[in-house]
Amino acid sequence: MKIVFLGPPGAGKGTQAVRVCTHMGVPQISTGVILRRAMQEGTETGAKAKAFVDAGQLVPDELVIAIVAERLQESDCANGCILDGFPRTVAQAEALEKFASLDAVVNIAVADEELVARLSGRRVCPSCGGTYHIALDDTADCKACGTALVQRDDDKPETVLNRLSVYHGQTKPLIDFYGARGLLKTIDGSQTPDACFADIIRALEADG
Numbered sequence: 001m002k003i004v005f006l007g008p009p010g011a012g013k014g015t016q017a018v019r020v021c022t023h024m025g026v027p028q029i030s031t032g033v034i035l036r037r038a039m040q041e042g043t044e045t046g047a048k049a050k051a052f053v054d055a056g057q058l059v060p061d062e063l064v065i066a067i068v069a070e071r072l073q074e075s076d077c078a079n080g081c082i083l084d085g086f087p088r089t090v091a092q093a094e095a096l097e098k099f100a101s102l103d104a105v106v107n108i109a110v111a112d113e114e115l116v117a118r119l120s121g122r123r124v125c126p127s128c129g130g131t132y133h134i135a136l137d138d139t140a141d142c143k144a145c146g147t148a149l150v151q152r153d154d155d156k157p158e159t160v161l162n163r164l165s166v167y168h169g170q171t172k173p174l175i176d177f178y179g180a181r182g183l184l185k186t187i188d189g190s191q192t193p194d195a196c197f198a199d200i201i202r203a204l205e206a207d208g
């Protein structure tokens, strides 16, 4: 199955994608993770993306479309994948239709006030990408690899507000875009991570 995880920043796309990918045995393709890795490694893509990511703006469509089109050709995507955070604009969604056919779009819905709390309390592992929240699991080190956790640069308060406004202006229209195609499954993302996971699996399995 090829599935898109749609939702505002901090909705839990990454948290749920990791779990659902393990459950389904397919890879997680997160454009945010790919871009941050490219920035860390100082590649040409990373250099092009940096100013946008740091400001909480979207990276230009052409750049992310090319990244995803190339990634989907790798052999581990043969049985499907979860696209986490792509597409995020109508132009990206239209481009995706030309090179992939989707089975479902999971929309993880969470109110803005809750998102600010989630993003400001998020801690990530710079080594393996593990994601934590101080209110759920207040550990200083990654439980998987022992590396000291850090805060993501774009989780600073002023950048978080930009990201939310970019979501409302540019990404939210995809709810109607995929609703019109009969692909949308909206999940209440304000529940516990376990309850969200159960709802997502139920919604995907209801497809048969």
Ligand code: AP5
Pocket (backbone or CB within 6 Å): 007, 008, 009, 010, 011, 012, 013, 014, 015, 016, 030, 031, 032, 033, 035, 052, 053, 054, 056, 057, 058, 059, 060, 061, 064, 084, 085, 086, 087, 088, 092, 118, 119, 121, 122, 123, 131, 132, 133, 134, 136, 154, 163, 189, 190, 191, 192, 193, 194, 196
């Ligand atoms: P990206 O990395 O995709 O960031 P995002 O969409 O802003 O989403 P996040 O990763 O911040 O949140 P999430 O939904 O994954 O939540 P998480 O599971 O971590 O993109 C970053 C940047 O890259 C963009 O701003 C843009 O510049 C660029 N970019 C990426 N894709 C692009 C594209 N397609 N086009 C253009 N530019 C692109 O959870 C958040 C926190 O909440 C964690 O602490 C977690 O532990 C906690 N949490 C999770 N679930 C729950 C729950 N149920 N209850 C309580 N806490 C929870």
Ligand code: MG
Pocket (backbone or CB within 6 Å): 013, 014, 015, 030, 032, 085
């Ligand atoms: Mg994420």
